[in-house]
Amino acid sequence: GAGVSQSPRYKVAKRGQDVALRCDPISGHVSLFWYQQALGQGPEFLTYFQNEAQLDKSGLPSDRFFAERPEGSVSTLKIQRTQQEDSAVYLCASSRGGAKNIQYFGAGTRLSVL
């Protein structure tokens, strides 16, 4: 079936603007993860959902970051009042069940905050 799909692929925002990034996981995958990847670095964990429940949001850098997965499938990562330091690639991954299972990644959304 289709892989993990993320949209938009690229997003340019003015500082202070709100943005919403979308992730469509692989059908039937219970777990969904968001990561932030700065240029030249490895991905850093942001948050994790099991179905619609957000089980871990310890990686969210500030209260400007908010994620939801209301029906246990599609997820949205929202960043309010964007700052330049939010510029990064935001990766979404899904797995059959938890972090113990292999995670399948989307191509990411590259966010540039001017």
Added chain:
Amino acid sequence: SQQGEEDPQALSIQEGENATMNCSYKTSINNLQWYRQNSGRGLVHLILIRSNEREKHSGRLRVTLDTSKKSSSLLITASRAADTASYFCALLNNAGNMLTFGGGTRLMVKP
């Protein structure tokens, strides 16, 4: 913060040569995974090695794990230009609920 540290940060080799990348970590783990990322793309899972395993093979890939030294290595044999990518180790914690990535090794294979 990233728990895994990869070495070298960058590696350039000729096609046909072998490439070795290393990953060191500090805390105990459930398993260790290696991922590849082509420029501008998402990560692709390559291989997983559990904490009670010492070596694993998959095609041209060979992974070793030494839990006493808290280190792992990824060997790519007979490299091809298409192997050019960044390679990341990822550590699953003992609770099995979080995967943390290293900083990556950028591999360039020249034709």
